[in-house]
Amino acid sequence: MKNYNLDETHIYRFDPKERQIALETEDVHVWYGDNEAIKGVSLQFEKNKITSLIGPSGCGKSTYLRSLNRMNDEIDNTRVTGKIIYANTDINSSAIDVYEMRKHIGMVFQRPNPFSKSIYENITFALKQHGMKDKNQLDEIVETSLKQAALWDQVKDELNKSALALSGGQQQRLCIARAIAMKPDILLLDEPASALDPISTSKVEETLINLKENYTIAIVTHNMQQASRISDYTAFFYMGKVMEYDKTRKIFTRPKIQSTEDYVSGHFG
Numbered sequence: 001m002k003n004y005n006l007d008e009t010h011i012y013r014f015d016p017k018e019r020q021i022a023l024e025t026e027d028v029h030v031w032y033g034d035n036e037a038i039k040g041v042s043l044q045f046e047k048n049k050i051t052s053l054i055g056p057s058g059c060g061k062s063t064y065l066r067s068l069n070r071m072n073d074e075i076d077n078t079r080v081t082g083k084i085i086y087a088n089t090d091i092n093s094s095a096i097d098v099y100e101m102r103k104h105i106g107m108v109f110q111r112p113n114p115f116s117k118s119i120y121e122n123i124t125f126a127l128k129q130h131g132m133k134d135k136n137q138l139d140e141i142v143e144t145s146l147k148q149a150a151l152w153d154q155v156k157d158e159l160n161k162s163a164l165a166l167s168g169g170q171q172q173r174l175c176i177a178r179a180i181a182m183k184p185d186i187l188l189l190d191e192p193a194s195a196l197d198p199i200s201t202s203k204v205e206e207t208l209i210n211l212k213e214n215y216t217i218a219i220v221t222h223n224m225q226q227a228s229r230i231s232d233y234t235a236f237f238y239m240g241k242v243m244e245y246d247k248t249r250k251i252f253t254r255p256k257i258q259s260t261e262d263y264v265s266g267h268f269g
């Protein structure tokens, strides 16, 4: 294993006058008990763009992603410090209504995890929990979300069918539809295509590219081609830090840091 200089980093910063920042973290640290998994990450996520989080296994990508909508709160013995700024508010503050915040910052997990309910109910379940009762309104959201997730044409005649009868790729697009039904601003995805075959993967990628018109997306991926195909920005994580953050094109063609270059060219370690 090469000895990479962990102090040599390159973090691209936006000028907020030129680019709209949808979400920003300042010096975020995450501990699992005594293990400091994230060691001071400050990143900006540009509105209506896709940002990929890449890096070797165990470097903290998922931990960082989960901190962006406080999913680490659900894990015992976890501590998160630093600021996570969304809409001029630090959502890492104890005063935040986490349930409410997650309506704005939604998440899709690695394995498709539809509820054991119909396709229709998968999308309407959380909306009903939030008090929405109007059938026409619910129908409309089901249709719009499934269209945005590029699944409507395949399922529109069988909305009462069990979601578990869909293929893996369709289930994952249903999970994306379920997340966007809440009309979040930001969509966090943790390796959403890793359990899918290449055709389903390319459908999910197409879906994400179309979604960025309306959403800001952060995605953890192990797939370098995927990061370079779909994302506008890429952050390279290593040992709980971001070593390099820049436009995706730069990360993959002219990285500034040796560890990034080795990682993206497959010569890491």
Ligand SMILES: Nc1ncnc2c1ncn2[C@@H]1O[C@H](COP(=O)(O)OP(=O)(O)OP(=O)(O)O)[C@@H](O)[C@H]1O
Binding pocket: 032, 035, 037, 055, 056, 057, 058, 059, 060, 061, 062, 063, 064, 075
């Ligand atoms: N629920 C947890 N409890 C305790 N430690 C955890 C937990 N989840 C992650 N960790 C630890 O935090 C560190 C970062 O893990 P994380 O899963 O965030 O990395 P990752 O880059 O997403 O890895 P991978 O690419 O393998 O999914 C690792 O040392 C891991 O063991």
